[in-house]
Amino acid sequence: xxxxxxxxxxxxxxxxRDPESTELGRRIIKESIILIDELGFEQFTFRKxxxxxxxxxxxxxxxxxxxxxLLVYLVSWHWAxxxxxxxxxxxxxxxxxLRLSRAxxxxxxxxxxxxxxxxxxxxxxxxxxxxEASKVYLTKEVDMDNKDGYFxxxxxxxxxxxxxxxxxxxxxxxxxxLISTIMEAAHQQLFFAQHLPSLTEIKGxxxxxxxxxxxxxxxxxxxxxxxxxxx
Amino acid sequence: xxxxxxxxxxxxxxxxRDPESTELGRRIIKESIILIDELGFEQFTFRKxxxxxxxxxxxxxxxxxxxxxLLVYLVSWHWAxxxxxxxxxxxxxxxxxLRLSRAxxxxxxxxxxxxxxxxxxxxxxxxxxxxEASKVYLTKEVDMDNKDGYFxxxxxxxxxxxxxxxxxxxxxxxxxxLISTIMEAAHQQLFFAQHLPSLTEIKGxxxxxxxxxxxxxxxxxxxxxxxxxxx
DNA sequence: ACTTTTTTGATAGTATTACTATTATACAGG
DNA sequence: CCTGTATAATAGTAATACTATCAAAAAAGT
Numbered sequence: 001x002x003x004x005x006x007x008x009x010x011x012x013x014x015x016x017r018d019p020e021s022t023e024l025g026r027r028i029i030k031e032s033i034i035l036i037d038e039l040g041f042e043q044f045t046f047r048k049x050x051x052x053x054x055x056x057x058x059x060x061x062x063x064x065x066x067x068x069x070l071l072v073y074l075v076s077w078h079w080a081x082x083x084x085x086x087x088x089x090x091x092x093x094x095x096x097x098l099r100l101s102r103a104x105x106x107x108x109x110x111x112x113x114x115x116x117x118x119x120x121x122x123x124x125x126x127x128x129x130x131x132e133a134s135k136v137y138l139t140k141e142v143d144m145d146n147k148d149g150y151f152x153x154x155x156x157x158x159x160x161x162x163x164x165x166x167x168x169x170x171x172x173x174x175x176x177x178l179i180s181t182i183m184e185a186a187h188q189q190l191f192f193a194q195h196l197p198s199l200t201e202i203k204g205x206x207x208x209x210x211x212x213x214x215x216x217x218x219x220x221x222x223x224x225x226x227x228x229x230x231x
Numbered sequence: 232x233x234x235x236x237x238x239x240x241x242x243x244x245x246x247x248r249d250p251e252s253t254e255l256g257r258r259i260i261k262e263s264i265i266l267i268d269e270l271g272f273e274q275f276t277f278r279k280x281x282x283x284x285x286x287x288x289x290x291x292x293x294x295x296x297x298x299x300x301l302l303v304y305l306v307s308w309h310w311a312x313x314x315x316x317x318x319x320x321x322x323x324x325x326x327x328x329l330r331l332s333r334a335x336x337x338x339x340x341x342x343x344x345x346x347x348x349x350x351x352x353x354x355x356x357x358x359x360x361x362x363e364a365s366k367v368y369l370t371k372e373v374d375m376d377n378k379d380g381y382f383x384x385x386x387x388x389x390x391x392x393x394x395x396x397x398x399x400x401x402x403x404x405x406x407x408x409l410i411s412t413i414m415e416a417a418h419q420q421l422f423f424a425q426h427l428p429s430l431t432e433i434k435g436x437x438x439x440x441x442x443x444x445x446x447x448x449x450x451x452x453x454x455x456x457x458x459x460x461x462x
Numbered sequence: 463a464c465t466t467t468t469t470t471g472a473t474a475g476t477a478t479t480a481c482t483a484t485t486a487t488a489c490a491g492g
Numbered sequence: 493c494c495t496g497t498a499t500a501a502t503a504g505t506a507a508t509a510c511t512a513t514c515a516a517a518a519a520a521g522t
Contacts, residue, residue, distance in 0.1 A: 017498095024499070040371035045479065059499055061481070131369050138362050140271035142426045155429050173432065174446050180423060180430040181416040181450070188415055189408055195373045198386050199411040201404065215405050219412070219454050226453035248469095255470070276508065290470060292510075 008080045012149035014073040017063050025063055027053055029120065032070055037124040041071060041132045068139075072150050075133045078125050079153035082110055083160060096167035100224075101217055103161050108186045108213040130187040158183060169224045178223055182216050189215065239311045243380035245304040248294050256294055258284055260351065263301055268355040272302060272363045299370075303381050306364045309356050310384035313341055314391060327398035328452075334392050335448050339417045340440040361418040389414060400455045409454055413447050420446065 019025030031052050036044045046060045046067060053060075064070040086106045093099040111126035137151060145151070161183075162175035172178070189212045193202040202211045238251070250256030262283050267275045277291045277298060284291075295301040317337045324330040342357035368382060376382070392414075393406035403409070420443045424433040433442045 022498070042370065046481085047479075056500060056502090057481080058483085058501085062498085066480075134365055134369065137427065138366065138422075139273065146427060151427060155427070158430055174449065175432070176429065177420055177423075177431040177433060177446050178450070180419065181412070184415060184419055185412040188411065191369070192408075192411060196368065196377060196382060196386070198407065199389055200408040201406070202408060215408050218405065218457070219409070219450070222453040222457035223450050226449070226457070253469075277510090278508075287471060287473090288510080289472085289512085293469085297509075 008077055008084070010073070010076050010080060011152050012076070014069045014076060014150060015064055019063050019073070024053070024055065024059060028060055028063055028070075029074070033074060033121050033124050033128065036071070036074075036132065037121075037127050041067070041128075041135060068136075071128075071132060072136050072145070074125060075129055075136050076150065076153045077120070078129050078133075079157050081122075082107060083153065083157040085110065086157065086160060090164075096164065097221075100161070100164040100168055100220065103164055104182070104216050104220065105213050107161075107183060108190075108216060109209040111209065130191055133187065134184070154183075165220070165224055168221075172224050174223075178220065182220060185219075186212060186216060239308055239315070241304070241307050241311060242383050243307070245300045245307060245381060246295055250294050250304070255284070255286065255290060259291055259294055259301075260305070264305060264352050264355050264359065267302070267305075267363065268352075268358050272298070272359075272366060299367075302359075302363060303367050303376070305356060306360055306367050307381065307384045308351070309360050309364075310388050312353075313338060314384065314388040316341065317388065317391060321395075327395065331392070331395040331399055331451065331455075332448055334395055335413070335451065336444050338392075338414060339421075339444040339447065342440065361422055364418065365415070385414075396451070396455055399452075403455050405454075409451065413451060416450075417443060417447060 017025065019029050028049070032044075032049055035049055035052060039048070044067060046057045050057045050060055064073065086103050089106050090099045090102050093102060111123050137145070139145070158176060158179045161179045165172055165175040165178060189200050189202050190208060192199040193204050193208050193212070197204050202208060202215060248256065250260050259280070263275075263280055266280055266283060270279070275298060277288045281288045281291055295304065317334050320337050321330045321333050324333060342354050368376070370376070389407060389410045392410045396403055396406040396409060420431050420433050421439060423430040424435050424439050424443070428435050433439060433446060
């Protein structure tokens with residue numbers, strides 16, 4: 001990845017005013033990532049964020065309607081960044097198996113900071129994605145939010161990897177289901193390894209992302225390579 | 232399943248006072264399931280529940296410290312019931328493959344009401360589990376809650392099915408990771424089929440649970456049957 | 463039937479959250 | 493220097509998430 005700054009463009013508007021366009025906006029993004037990571041989304045409030053920023057609630061409300069929309073923005077940013085990252089890292093890989101394998105590596109080990117997006121603490125954001133991302137869609141407003149395009153980045157990423165699955169085996173019947181399953185599993189298994197270790201064989205020690213990647217690759221290639229036979 | 236009433240015993244105490252022990256307690260459980268299903272967990276409040284019950288907030292607070300603990304109770308009850316159900320439905324099945332296959336059927340199609348647990352609306356509770364269960368552990372308090380045994384029912388269920396995996400293939404290296412993955416996937420795929428259909432091949436029409444079961448069986452047996460080879 | 467304990471309802475009150483509105487000021491570009 | 497935009501300061505509201513107290517009602521024990 002180059003050292004030039006990357007501007008991730010989001011296709012929807014989870015925001016009222018583009019936070020990238022002003023100094024306060026950028027500080028809202030930067031500090032909210034740190035604060036949500038620290039407090040968890042439930043305990044995070046605009047009042048606390050305003051205090052950290054030395055600003056006011058009202059100022060933050062000019063950028064985001066509420067904290068849920070801010071979370072949507074942050075998580076969408078991550079998916080867009082990850083989609084770009086997967087594309088970049090698998091570019092010019094002719095072997096479809098290696099390409100899919102690399103993609104799985106990227107999605108499980110994306111918790112490392114990238115100098116190209118300096119104003120975003122990518123590893124803190126990744127922790128937020130692990131612990132909070134599913135709350136973005138697990139609401140009663142999911143259908144409205146979907147209509148407003150809030151999940152486009154996630155769907156696009158899943159679709160790209162699902163196509164890689166079909167490149168390996170065009171007859172595999174569940175490419176999207178498989179990829180959405182392992183995308184979620186990537187986070188869950190890392191979370192379980194840390195907090196509920198009896199739910200996984202991935203150890204809570206070092207090289208957790210690599211172990212998770214190994215499990216997921218095993219799973220994906222087993223599924224994709226299998227000749228279909230009902231159990 | 233027999234027509235005699237079943238009392239599900241939870242090993243921890245998410246409650247302050249056992250809701251099964253009083254009339255009001257049982258009504259709290261019954262009506263909270265309906266109300267959370269209706270409003271979603273975020274919009275659900277003890278005040279609204281009290282209004283439905285013709286009672287007061289203070290009375291409900293005598294049973295549960297807060298709405299999160301009530302959700303823990305409801306979800307744990309579901310896991311305990313599902314564990315029992317899996318055990319019952321796989322009892323006396325000598326073939327390990329058929330047993331595992333049946334277990335997957337049970338966990339994906341458990342949204343149907345059971346006359347044995349009349350005071351609980353099992354299908355509404357299943358919808359709650361699909362949309363809200365992960366919020367039970369995706370909190371900053373997860374380690375404390377784990378210490379207090381709030382996830383024992385879920386862990387026990389996963390462990391039972393993981394053992395079935397090992398009965399099929401004792402050398403499969405990720406039985407718990409596989410089962411925790413497909414437990415979560417079962418809910419996600421049903422949720423996606425309904426709300427974000429581009430993320431899955433499972434169609435939003437009829438027989439959704441059966442389609443989900445087919446996908447999950449394909450996945451599980453592919454993984455368990457595969458001779459290990461790195462990608 | 464009487465007493466004691468438990469359970470519930472009624473009422474009140476607090477701190478915090480999740481906002482909205484208004485106005486004044488700072489500051490940046492033309 | 494003027495003008496618009498961005499921000500800060502202040503104030504206020506409705507709802508949420510509780511806690512405390514006390515009296516009435518119901519249940520249980522003797």
